[in-house]
Amino acid sequence: MKPATAQKRIEGVLAPVITPFRRDLSPDVDRFVKHCRWLMRSGCAGLAVFGTNSEANSMAVEEKLELLEALVTGGVPAASLMPGTGHCALTDSVKMTREAVRMGCGGVLMLPPFYYKGVSDEGLFRNFSEVIERVGDERLRVYLYHIPPVSNVPITLELIERLLTRYPGVVAGAKDSSGDWSNTKAMLDRFKDRGFDVFPGSEVFLLDGLRAGGKGCITATGNVNPGPISDVFRNFRSAEADKLQAGITATRKIVQKVPMIPALKAITAHFGNDPEWKRLRPPLVELSAEQEKQVVTELRAAGFSMPSLG
């Protein structure tokens, strides 16, 4: 493989984009592209499509590739895209990663294979290594996806060390969705000066992360609150920063009182006046009427809005 060349990295707030489904549960391509364009207009620096909040693992590789192609042809800059490409099956990860690079995506966000639990760092190293070697393209930028509460398969600091040493430039960073600031801080302290960009998995840690050398955040709530979250990123050195952070943290806390993924869809449906957004693929289910009423009422009371959506 040729060495990596210098290339502008994605920095700022990324939304792990929720995926709309039609009545027959097929991905709704047009609604998806529209939402992505709104997110980019509203402050997002990039889009981590096909993440946990995207119900990515509930879709086949071909369905995701169709959505990705539609985004790129639909005018969303490929350089701002960081699609999820990590699957349980090595061959699926390779296929999806190769296509993402071919389309010019700025990076890929890669889950470890997550079926087997208690696997060794050696096994995970081999997985990422095989994908990188098979794709074999100097444009590839891999962001490792650490989300132990869901995947149950952690990306350890030792694994990062080994991958970064072997593939500098290609292994470009991580999303840390552990919810454990001490882990995010440890990632930052150890790797931030080695071309490894750390993105906390929640805007709750955005300001702390930026002050410790992080590059932004990749956050669920970025789907519905991209403007104010991006304001923290743009103003993090200003006197207003802590106040802006307090505002987005307060909004986050309202949203996460109910199950996050159906909440994001219910909020988008409500504030965008488009009930089609509420639908989820099994095994996820929509919010109950009570949950929906709660989150909408509390957001309204807090002055929340989604400007120019719908």
Added chain:
Amino acid sequence: MKPATAQKRIEGVLAPVITPFRRDLSPDVDRFVKHCRWLMRSGCAGLAVFGTNSEANSMAVEEKLELLEALVTGGVPAASLMPGTGHCALTDSVKMTREAVRMGCGGVLMLPPFYYKGVSDEGLFRNFSEVIERVGDERLRVYLYHIPPVSNVPITLELIERLLTRYPGVVAGAKDSSGDWSNTKAMLDRFKDRGFDVFPGSEVFLLDGLRAGGKGCITATGNVNPGPISDVFRNFRSAEADKLQAGITATRKIVQKVPMIPALKAITAHFGNDPEWKRLRPPLVELSAEQEKQVVTELRAAGFSMPSLG
């Protein structure tokens, strides 16, 4: 969907067949078919290809379909096949299940979608229901795969009740790999007289299971010890049954002292004199030399062999 018609169900010992990989990690079709034919000659009543021990989730749908097609055209009776067809992605589960039915498989062993944790029974019901409705074929026999130590997503008794009530005849049974006999017993007591066939996920529970109304077992060790395990099934009402059970339990205990999946491959490689079998796909790794030596030495000391293999 048309009602299910009477059809002979799979009963006895099934092996969740290990999958051989070539040097480039592609599935080794010929070796796979050869091993499957050996298992059927050696006492297996059926083959649960594409299970946990098969590294099924480490393969793409297309790779599995190629293997399944090769088995059927290679002379393994489709009626004895119970391929794993449950994926995280609804559309993958539908595709794989539809093809299995089209090829005439006796049943399918279906994992729940396993990425999201803590999902509701309602969400899981919708998943299985969508697959059954979309396949829409009266020949479909679904065996639910309960393996909480790996999937982290349990199949509860309440979920079985609901599925069995809605799809009698199609929902045909379960593999219980919880390792918790009290759960297996509860499944048997509640559902065994309602056309729901329970298979413990280890031969350690084979005799207890048969005495409580079970239909056999689907067990990892069936890959290497099919003859003696099948002897317990065939002789479970005889005076020899407990002694036969003690023998297969002793063998199992030797094997499971080391990681199971690489152990099965190392044993097959050693006793079949075919080192190609040792290879695994990431994230799994082969046994260490010490582990391999330990399991082989202890099996030899116990008089273990794999007759007519290799």
